[in-house]
Amino acid sequence: MSAPARRLLPVLLLLAAGGMPAGGSAASTPSVVESPVIGEGPGRWERELQRRERLLARARGRDPAAALALVGLLPQLEGELPPGRLEAFVDGVASDGARHPLVRSYAGYLRARLHEEAGQLAEAKARLAAEGYLTDWQIVGPFENAGRKGEAEAFAPELEPFSSTQEMFGKLPDEPLTWRSYDYEGIPRAGYVSFDDLLRPNEDVTGYATCWVHVDARTEATLHLGTGGPYVAWVGTKAVGQGDAYRSPHPLQEAHPVVLEAGWNRVLIKTSAQSGMWGFHARLSQRSGVPIGGLRATEEPPEGAPVEAPGPSTSGASTTEADTLSLRGLLERRYPGARDPGAKRPGKGAAGLELVELYRWIHPFDRDDTSAAELARRVDVQLGSTRSAWARSLVDRDPNTSLEALELGIARARKGGEDSAILLGDMLLEMAWRQRSLGLEQRYRDLVDEARQVVPDDPMIALAVIDRLSEDGYPWVAVARLRTLIERFPSSSTLRQNLASRLRGQGRTEDALTTLAALAADRGTTEGFASARIEALLELGRPDDAAQVARAAADATPGVPEAHARLADVELARGDINAARAALGRAIALAPHAADLHTSMGSLLLRSGARAGAIAAFE
Incomplete structure (x- = not known):
């Protein structure tokens, strides 16, 4: 083939695939298609794991900064690397006896989450x-x-002794409340206790949770808590900790010293919500952070276990500081300027940056609190580095000052050469998305192009370029390029879900379903991506297959009302009203105060001719 013919081939392919878009430029199209989908290199996800491995190598022994190799690990990398890669990483930390016990324990928590994601619930709970x-x-x-x-x-829960038959009245008039069982097997949430799953309404609310723990001997312990809202915690009748922040819950947020008496001890947690997440994480350890040997826990009070109520809580300052009991406290001690902005010796800037990066992931402050942003600003003044500006832009919730920090980081990175290239690529992509949200489309495209030149092996930047092809009128070519990208990163859930979405958007629903099913199988979970698979199956006119997926999802999370409500919808789609009623009944039994579920049941009963039952459901 002649050279001119080779240059025209991409244009001909585009015309065959979908034609030139209105106003499309034949001059610019070949450069887009001829350039490689992705450059040589390890790619974003492997490179990020390598960065975290270097963090571990630097934070030796019992250095609490090793936690920075773990926080944010799953949000950034879960489902993107080859099977076993993340598992080996966290197993290595958890089994390293030289590491700080709190670091090892957090690695163990992450391992449980990976078990759960793979559908290995028994291993996760253990x-x-x-x-x-x-x-x-x-x-x-x-x-x-x-x-x-x-x-x-x-x-009532803090004023009256516990009883399984206890009736209380709360937010809903004339609607009695009783204690409800919440167990991991029914609602696997990686140790997070989610009131949102069972209790309605779930805005402007307060709730309580109680359990009993047993130790063989009197034990000085630590109660580690992470909550979505203000809380009070009691062990026995003694208040042991409280906080007043509305935030995203994380298990590393706070720690409180407690004493567990020999035998059974009652734990009671009160926590509130406005419109955010309503729930908490709770862990008990020795004061050192080491797990308590022989600790047992149960949701039902054994015979002779204490059930006394603590009495009204006393108001006071939040008790969130536990210097030697939590990773947060240990890192805050290394940078006194975090708690005392006016400190003459605030600490080394590097220690301050470690703390900013911890705060980024564990969200210890109220959503309206500016402490993390102010700390990041002071640390950036100390360090003046690309990374300190980047961290500042990520924790600052003010869009204007966050943008200023991002612009500063980009300017520094452009001067930093190859040493700053990876951070520059991340920041350029972030800036591109922000510019697009403001309607600055050309600015978005220019930034993506620059990011691609700086980090040619980044699959997320490549995906942004593929998006542009689709937006410019070449969706079939975009799919072809995405398939090429997936060949390079075959384990990526992000890329494969993106492919399924594009295929479905083109009417290629069967291909989309095949992609989702393969992804779920590779992740080791039959109920994975259930909603997308159910929608695709219904679209293909296969309600029986959709019901099979919905049943598997409900079986995997039998305590989640939404899973049964979704199954009810699918059963109705396949014309089985009785099965739909049964599934919806299970959802209502789990969440009896959920008005939307009762409304759905009323509609079902009307359709089946049960008028009296329908009226009762609507009431």
Whole structure:
């Protein structure tokens, strides 16, 4: 083939695939298609894991900074690397006896999450229990928290002894509340106790959770907590900790010293929500962070176990500081300027940056609190580095000052040469997305082009370029290029889900379904990506197959009302009203105060001719 013919081939392929878009430029199209989909190199995800491996190598022994190799690990890398890669990484940390016990325990928690993601729930629960996470509880709510009044008000669970038959009244008039079982097998949430799953309404609310723990001898322990809202925690009748922040829950947020008496001890947690997540993580350990040997926990009080109520909580300052009990506290000690902005010796800038990066992932402060952003600004003044500006832009919730920090980081990185190239690529892509959100399309494209030149092996930058092909009128070529990208990164869930979405958008639903099914199988979970698979099957007119997927998902999370409600919808789609009623009944049994479920049941009963039952459901 002649050279001119080779240059025209990409254009001919585009015309065959979908034609030139209106206003498309034949001059610019060949350069887009002729350039490689992805450059040589390890790619974003492998490179990020290598960066974390270097962090571990630097933070030797019991250095708590080793936690920075773990926080944010799963949000950034889960489902993107070859099977076993992340598991080996966290196993290596968890089994390293030279590491700080708190670092090892957090690695164990991440391992439990990886087990859970793979559908290995027994292994996940065993690992959580071994680390001291409390996963099985009795919960009750909602109580009123309009205007935040529920945070300070003492409701029945803290005034009356526990009884499984206890009736209380809360936010809903004339709707009695009782203690409800919350167990990991029914609602696997990696140790997170989610009131949102069972209790309605779930805005401007307060709820309680209680369980019992057993130790063989009197034990000085630590209660590690991460909550979505203000909380009070009691062990026995003694308040052991409280906080007042509305935030995203994370297990590394706070730690409180407690004493567990020999035998059974009651733990009671009160936590509130406005419109965010309503729930908490809880872990018990020795003061050193080592798991408590022989610790047992149960959601039901054994015979003779204490059930006394603590009485009204006393108001006071949040007790969130536990210097030697938490990774947060240990890292805050290394940088005194975090707690005392006016400190003459705030600490080394590197220690401050470690703390900023920890705060980025564990969200210890109220969503309206600017402490993390202010700390990041002071650290950036100290260091003046590309990374300090990047970290500052990530923790600052003010869009204007965050953008200023991002622009500063990009300017520094452009001067930094190859040493700053990877960070520059990340920042350029972030800036591109922000510019697009402002409607600055050409600026977005220019930034993506620059990012691609700086980091040619980044699959997320390559995906942005593929997006552009589709937006410019070449969706079939975009799919072809995405398939090439997946050949390079075959384990990436992000890329494969993106492919399924594009295929479905082109009407190639069968191909999309095949992609999703293969992805679920590779991840080791039959219920994976259930919603997308159900929608695709219904679109193809295969309601029986859709019901099979919905049943598998409900079986995997039998305590989640939404899973049964979704199954009810699918059963109805296949014309089985009785099966739909049964599934919806299970959802209502789990969440009896969910008005939307009762409305759906009323509609089903009307369709089946049960008028009296329908009226009762609507009421």
